[in-house]
Amino acid sequence: MDHLxxxxxxxxxxxxxxxxxxxxxxxxxxxxxxxxxxxWLARKAFYGHVPFPLIHIDTTYKIPEMIxxxxxxxxxxxxxxxxxxxxxxxAEGMHPDRGRIECCTALKTEGLEIALKEGxxxxxxxxxxxxEEGTRAKERYFSARDEYNDWEFREQPPELWDQFKTRFAPGxxxxxxxxxxxxxxxxxxxxxxxxxxxxxxxxDQGDGKRYRSxxxxxxxxxxxxxxxTIPEIxxxxxxxxxxxxxxxxxxxxxxxxxxxxxxxM
Numbered sequence: 001m002d003h004l005x006x007x008x009x010x011x012x013x014x015x016x017x018x019x020x021x022x023x024x025x026x027x028x029x030x031x032x033x034x035x036x037x038x039x040w041l042a043r044k045a046f047y048g049h050v051p052f053p054l055i056h057i058d059t060t061y062k063i064p065e066m067i068x069x070x071x072x073x074x075x076x077x078x079x080x081x082x083x084x085x086x087x088x089x090x091a092e093g094m095h096p097d098r099g100r101i102e103c104c105t106a107l108k109t110e111g112l113e114i115a116l117k118e119g120x121x122x123x124x125x126x127x128x129x130x131x132e133e134g135t136r137a138k139e140r141y142f143s144a145r146d147e148y149n150d151w152e153f154r155e156q157p158p159e160l161w162d163q164f165k166t167r168f169a170p171g172x173x174x175x176x177x178x179x180x181x182x183x184x185x186x187x188x189x190x191x192x193x194x195x196x197x198x199x200x201x202x203x204d205q206g207d208g209k210r211y212r213s214x215x216x217x218x219x220x221x222x223x224x225x226x227x228x229t230i231p232e233i234x235x236x237x238x239x240x241x242x243x244x245x246x247x248x249x250x251x252x253x254x255x256x257x258x259x260x261x262x263x264x265m
Contacts, residue, residue, distance in 0.1 A: 004190050008041065011178040014141055014164075015045040015125065018176040019052070021166040022123035025176075026082070026115075029054040031066045032214045033198050034127035034179055037187055040196050041178065042125075043077070053080040055115050055124070059107040060090060061216040069199040084115035096218040103219075116173065123174040131183045132244055141180055142166055145173040184244050185237050192230040203228050213244055 001009075018025060027042065027050075029035045042050050056070060074081040086094070089106040096103045116124065128139055142164050168174060179187075191198060201211045209222040223242075227233045 004186065004193060007182055007186060008044075008190070010181065011038075011041050012045040013162075014176065014178040015042055017164065017166060018123055018125060018142075018178075019046075022174060022176075024120055024122045025052040025125060026055045026119055026121045026123075027052055027125040028112075028127070029056050029070075029081075030127070030214070031056065031062070031070045031199060032127070033187055033191065033202065034129060034132075034182075036198055037182075037190055037196060038125065038127040038179060039077075039079075040194060050077075050079045052125070053082045053119070055082045055084060055119070057108055057111045057115060058083050058085045059103075059111065059216050060085060061096065061107075061218055063201060063211075063214065063217045063220070065201055066199055066214060073197065082115065082119065084111055084118070086111040086114060096216065100219060121173070123176055125176045125178065127179050128175075128177040129179050129182050129184070129187070139175075139177055139180060140164075141177055143175045143177065144168050145175060185234055188230055188234050188237065192234070202233070 027035075027038065029039060039050070039054065042052075054074070058067075070081070086107050089110065094103055094106045115121075130139065182190075190196070199214070201214060204210045204226050208224060208226055210225045210227060211220065212223050212225075214220060225233075225236060227236055
């Protein structure tokens, strides 16, 4: 068994444990590489069927190609797609120009809260990786949130020898992170091995630039890269010292820690 098979088996085990222990589950799908790998793993875990809805929090500022790709893949794979937005904030003119943290709070954190309430979800599966960003390294496979969706990252239960806490007090909302021990390179290695479809924005389209991380168009910048294949992306990642989310504006000045503490995915 190689390292990818071990990661795959662990993730499938976590997905099945979540399905067994929580009555009403949903899975976040950002349309990015991590959550798309998570979708692939869910289909493997449940023999081609995804037994819970995929939830996309649509800020309406996503890169248009992402939305087109989302709708096409949902139709091709025939899974239940739930698209949620904070319509009130959008109607009041919320935009990144009002401040990155303010915009993410309104359109992502509060948008997610709206989706959670409407779906009455006990647990949400997310494609969080510990290596991606500092606060994510503080997560657990099964991570509790309080009734207000807040996360106290200083009070995380130990998860030793594959012993996971899956029983929580009534009213607790749980985030499940099957990709927690994966790295960015692992994700691309797995996409290559399994031939997982990902949106073309990750590859150079002929102008020497591509996206390494995907988000809202006004807040996400491309990197200099001529990579047009997955092996070329992996080779770049092995040589770079630049953080994965360096092109994401909301990460600056501890922004992500503030957002995630308050319920951001």
